[in-house]
Every structure is written in structure tokens, then in C-alpha cells.
Amino acid sequence: MFPITINITPRYSETDQMGIIHHANYLIYLEQARLDWLSQLGFSYVKMEEAGVLLPVYNIDLKYKNPIKFGDEISVKISLKSIPTTRVIFDYEIVNQKNQVCAVCELTLVFTDAQTFRPRKPIPEFLEACKKLLNT
Template identity: 90%
Template sequence: MSPVTINITPRYSETDQMGIIHHANYLIYLEQARLEWLSQLGFSYVKMEEEGVLLPVYNIDIKYKNPIKFGEEIYVRISLQSKPTTRVVFDYEIVNQKNQICAVCELTLVFTDAQTFRPRKPIPEFLEACSKLF
């Protein structure tokens, strides 16, 4: 599976007074891309949670390169950095319609047992699907 790209048209409510997309909204765009990536892999957070797995954010590193302006369409590219263990690491790139990089991100989630909130291994079907990507 090559990197997944989703298109997003930011809404006016996501801007600041200067017509620039507020940085907090980038997290929402990253999550939208991650949900689509999971869907294309054949999974969802609902399926994971039914299996007793939660995926809280462990670390997020966003580097803002160029502002996203209201009215610009953006593209969020997501790819898996490496095979998951108790953690899964994603790389993101947000680009505007001029193909300028607006932000790059590395995001780490931890597979967590829903009852104990302790780290755990991914469900076998997810690990197997991810292994086929490498």
C-alpha cells in the first residue's frame, strides 16, 4: 500500500483573524488521514476497540513550513514509518494546491489494553496487514 492521500478544504471556522488555518486544526486533518489509511488497510478504530485495543497518542512532532490559507485545498499524505510493535509510527506531509509543503509530522500511537491501559501488542490481523506493506 503506497502512502494514502486525502483532500481537505479547510473551513472558515478553522481560521484565525488573518485567514490562516489555526495550528490546532492540523491534528484534525492528521486524524482524518489516519482514519482513511486504516480504512484502506481494512480496519477502523471501532474494530480495534471491539478487540479491546485503544490507540492513544504517545508523541506528535509537527513542523510548520508554510501557512494554509482559507480557500486553499490541501492534501494530507500519510504512510507507515515501520512495522508496528506496541507502537505504530506514522509520517505525514500536508501540501497545498501549489504543492508547497505546509507541514510535516511524525505521530506515534501506543497499542493499549482497554481494561488495564497498559501497552500491548497489536491485534494479529492488523500486524499481519501492516507486515505486507514492508
């Protein structure tokens, strides 16, 4: 399902007073992985927006398993869960250098018309690329 993995070195500014990466930063790491995934597929948010499509977040189911600490090196794995409809769903896994799972997430975006803000189907080129990834 075309999973990709990116490596991230969390910055000190992303920690709380205890030296633990603040939970809100996990969303930034997920977005960074998603942008890389789209890029490797040959797309970008810019390309989607030029086609009149916005992709707001609909749902985030993020489960924290182990803390990420300052000095950790993490890997974020992202994969497409299913063929996009008006929604596209991604699965994520964040692991540290000890291969401990720090978080798992299912994140849903909605394809939205940039003019009307109503749900719409994905652009055909994106849909076809996703179908090829999932061999359907």
C-alpha cells in the first residue's frame, strides 16, 4: 500500500518541561510524512489546490503508546488505508530508535471543493494513482 517512512530528529523547542516531546507536535510529524507521501506519489497540496481541491482534516484517532524524549530519533511510517472516495484515510506508526512504538494514528481528510466547501471526489489523476498503489 505504498508505505513510506521518514526520519525525524525532534527539536528541543518541541519538548515540555520534562524533556518529553509535547503531544501536539505529533500532528506536525504526521503532516510531514503525509507531504512526503504525496510528493513521492507525484502530488502536492499546491497541485490539489490549483485543481480547486482542499483537504481539511475530518478525523484524527491518535493513540500515544510511549513518550518521545528529546534526543530520540523517530521514524514515521505512513500508508494509504483504502481507495479514496470523498475521504482519504491514512495509517501512521511512529517508532523511536529502540523500535518502540510511540504512537499510532488513523487520520481522515475530506476532499472539499475550494469554492463551495462541499465534499467532492478526488481529482481523477490522484484517484488513479491510489488505485495503482492498491492494485485494484
